[in-house]
Amino acid sequence: MRELPEPFIQRMKKRLGEDFPAFLSSYERPPCRGLRVNTLKIGAEEFLRRAPFPLEGRVDGEPDGFYIGEEKPGADPYHFAGLYYLQEPSAMAVGAAAATLEKGRVLDLCAAPGGKTTHVAAQMAGEGILLSNEINFARAKVLSQNVERMGIANCAVTSASPESLAALFPAFFSLILADAPCSGEGMFKKEENAIPEWSEENVARCAVRQRGILDAAAKMTAGGGHIVYSTCTFAEEEDEGQVENFLDRHPEFTLVGQKTLYPHLVRGEGHFCAVLKKEEGETGRVRPFSAVRNARAEQAFREFAETFFQAPPHGTIHTLGDGRMYLVPAGMPDLAGVNLLRLGVELGEWDGKLFKPAHALAMAVKKEDVRRFVSLSRAECEGYLRGGTVESGLADGWCVVGVEEFPLGLGKIVGGTVKNHLPKGLRMYGGSGKRGAQ
Numbered sequence: 001m002r003e004l005p006e007p008f009i010q011r012m013k014k015r016l017g018e019d020f021p022a023f024l025s026s027y028e029r030p031p032c033r034g035l036r037v038n039t040l041k042i043g044a045e046e047f048l049r050r051a052p053f054p055l056e057g058r059v060d061g062e063p064d065g066f067y068i069g070e071e072k073p074g075a076d077p078y079h080f081a082g083l084y085y086l087q088e089p090s091a092m093a094v095g096a097a098a099a100t101l102e103k104g105r106v107l108d109l110c111a112a113p114g115g116k117t118t119h120v121a122a123q124m125a126g127e128g129i130l131l132s133n134e135i136n137f138a139r140a141k142v143l144s145q146n147v148e149r150m151g152i153a154n155c156a157v158t159s160a161s162p163e164s165l166a167a168l169f170p171a172f173f174s175l176i177l178a179d180a181p182c183s184g185e186g187m188f189k190k191e192e193n194a195i196p197e198w199s200e201e202n203v204a205r206c207a208v209r210q211r212g213i214l215d216a217a218a219k220m221t222a223g224g225g226h227i228v229y230s231t232c233t234f235a236e237e238e239d240e241g242q243v244e245n246f247l248d249r250h251p252e253f254t255l256v257g258q259k260t261l262y263p264h265l266v267r268g269e270g271h272f273c274a275v276l277k278k279e280e281g282e283t284g285r286v287r288p289f290s291a292v293r294n295a296r297a298e299q300a301f302r303e304f305a306e307t308f309f310q311a312p313p314h315g316t317i318h319t320l321g322d323g324r325m326y327l328v329p330a331g332m333p334d335l336a337g338v339n340l341l342r343l344g345v346e347l348g349e350w351d352g353k354l355f356k357p358a359h360a361l362a363m364a365v366k367k368e369d370v371r372r373f374v375s376l377s378r379a380e381c382e383g384y385l386r387g388g389t390v391e392s393g394l395a396d397g398w399c400v401v402g403v404e405e406f407p408l409g410l411g412k413i414v415g416g417t418v419k420n421h422l423p424k425g426l427r428m429y430g431g432s433g434k435r436g437a438q
Contacts, residue, residue, distance in 0.1 A: 002027065005198055008185065012234065019264065026263040031189040034089035034268075035073060036115075037064045038150050039122045041406060042083050052076055052378065060266065062092040064122070067267065075428065077381040081406040082149040082363060087115045088190060090261045090268030094179060094230045095119030097257075097273050101226045104128045105331075107173045109162055109217055112139035114146035116177050116230075121152045129331045130155040131173075133165060137339070144341045145426075148360045151407075154329040157342035162216035169333065171284035174225040176217045180210040182231035182238050186270020189263070207237040211245070218250045223281025226256070230273045234260065239272040252279045287334040291318040297325060297350035304348075304355045308398050310369055318343060323350040324358075359423050362400045362410045372399035374411060374418055384408060385428040390418045 004027065013020045036059075037044045044064045048055065051066075053073060059065030067089060073079055074086060094116050103124050108117045112134035121130055132147060132155055134140035140159040147155050158165075183203045184194040210231070217227050229246075231238050239260065247253055258274035297319045305312035316328045325347040332344070346360040367373045374392045376384060381403045384390055390401065392413050401411045401418060409426070411418035 002188065002195060004188065005195065007200055008198060015234065015236070016262075019262075022264040023262060027189060032089050032268045033068050033070075034059055034065055034087055034092070035068055035084040036062065036087050036092055036095075036119060037066070037084050038082055038118065039064055040125070040151055041081070047083060050078075052078060059089045059092055059268075061096045062089075065089060065092045077378055077385065077403040077408065078406070080149070080381075080385060080426075080428070081403050081408050082151050083406060085115060085118045085146070085150065087119075088269055090186070090266060090271040091115055091232070092119065093259075093261060093271055093273050094177065094228060095123065097275055098175060098177065098226075098228050099123055101228070101275075102174045102224075105173045105222070106130045106175045106177070107165070107169070107220060108132045108177045108179075109165070109213060110134065110179050110181060111157075111177075112136065112143040114143045114150075116179050117143065117155070118146060118150045118152065120175075120177065121147075121150065121155060124154065126154055128154065129329050129333075131158060132156070133158045133160055133162075135159060135161055140341055147342060148346075148363055151364045153327070153345045153364050155342070156329070156332060156335060156340065156344065158335065159339040159341060162213050165338070166216040166219040168338070169220045169284065169286060171220065171222050171282060172286055172333065173220050174222050174283075176221055176225070176227045177230075178213055178217050178227060179230045180206075180213050180238075182206050182210070182233040183235055184232055185234045186232040186261075186263075186272075190269055203233075203235045203237055206233075207235075207242060210238055210242055214242070214246050215249070218246070218253065218278075221278045222283040223278060225278050227253070227276040227278075228273065229276060230271065232269070232271050234262075234270055234272070239274075243274045243276070246276070252281075253277065254279075289318075289328055289332040289334055290336075291316045291328050292320065293317070294319040294350070297323065297355070300350050300353070300355040301325060301347060304357065304398070308357070308370060308372075309365075310371060317347065319350065323352070324348075325350060325355075357398055357410055359409055359421070359426070362407045365400060365407060367400070367402065367405040367407070370400050372397060372413065373405075374399050374401045374413075375405060376401065376403055376408075378403055381408065382428070384411075384420060384422065387420050387422065387424070387427045389420055391416060392418050
């Protein structure tokens with residue numbers, strides 16, 4: 001068992017009383033591991049039938065979540081295909097709390113690496129709009145990769161401060177997820193740095209930061225909307241006390257419910273979650289997204305789409321100055337002035353003459369959407385994921401390569417050989433699946 005900080009031990013003794021010995025003994029057990037099935041691509045029951053490694057039962061309260069053992073599911077072709085997201089089981093409680101809440105306009109305010117974003121996106125099933133934000137740009141890039149891998153089409157990924165977003169979106173969102181940075185007490189078993197980085201001073205600093213995040217969230221919540229606030233800590237200043245102080249500052253909100261998940265009471269690590277509802281009122285209006293149109297680029301895409309898709313997608317196309325093209329989700333608000341990493345589905349790039357499709361486009365389609373789909377068995381996938389070519393009897397042209405019927409990436413068929421267009425940064429080297437396991 002890891003040596004816990006003495007001030008933390010004293011805090012938890014006071015908090016838990018006679019339950020403290022059971023709580024302390026939970027640190028003698030290994031951390032729990034889990035995955036959540038991405039229902040945008042496969043149903044939970046179908047995944048259960050196909051699972052390539054043992055699943056150890058469903059996560060309580062989350063029908064799409066499963067416990068897993070010590071395998072390396074991040075290196076599996078199904079993971080590269082976005083069929084599941086590796087997520088600590090207790091963290092799934094946040095998405096479960098949001099399951100029945102209205103989701104027309106959703107903001108995940110502190111979203112990296114993407115567990116809550118991908119969870120709520122699956123619940124939205126492509127309807128409404130989702131803004132997924134992470135203030136740390138490096139972490140926002142990982143978030144964007146996970147949104148892409150899971151095939152989420154109605155999401156924009158941004159990197160901005162909560163305060164700057166609050167100035168742009170007053171009373172706009174029907175649901176805001178605020179999984180706030182915290183002192184990480186619930187992750188002492190799971191994260192190596194959680195214990196050495198813990199201090200009572202850091203608890204106090206986190207509480208101040210969380211206050212600002214919640215105040216920004218309050219400004220952006222539409223009348224009748226909800227905030228789901230969560231942490232992975234047990235500190236009262238960051239959990240129940242934070243919620244109580246928020247309600248004192250914002251009497252227009254009421255507490256729907258809150259709970260703390262303790263590792264001696266649940267099969268998982270520590271987590272806290274509270275649902276807050278704003279009183280009925282108006283929804284703020286913001287300008288709709290203003291797409292930059294380029295007739296020549298859009299014509300090049302249409303020419304590509306005629307031979308690539310069974311039925312080309314409809315919607316507004318946004319073309320950047322460098323030629324990158326995006327399919328804008330309907331209802332997306334104006335994002336001018338925000339550091340934008342991803343907007344809906346990246347279609348590809350126009351070089352002034354030809355259109356070249358993007359990996360994101362492959363991840364957002366289904367087998368039946370495209371004219372040429374090269375289906376590989378699980379055993380055949382390793383070569384493609386390492387960057388190798390595969391063989392196909394289909395006609396020449398751009399294709400989607402997949403594990404069984406699930407897309408993995410793009411290829412281009414030339415004379416029976418499928419040239420590999422999987423981005424180098426996403427390939428599996430040395431069998432580690434390093435990038436795919438993020």
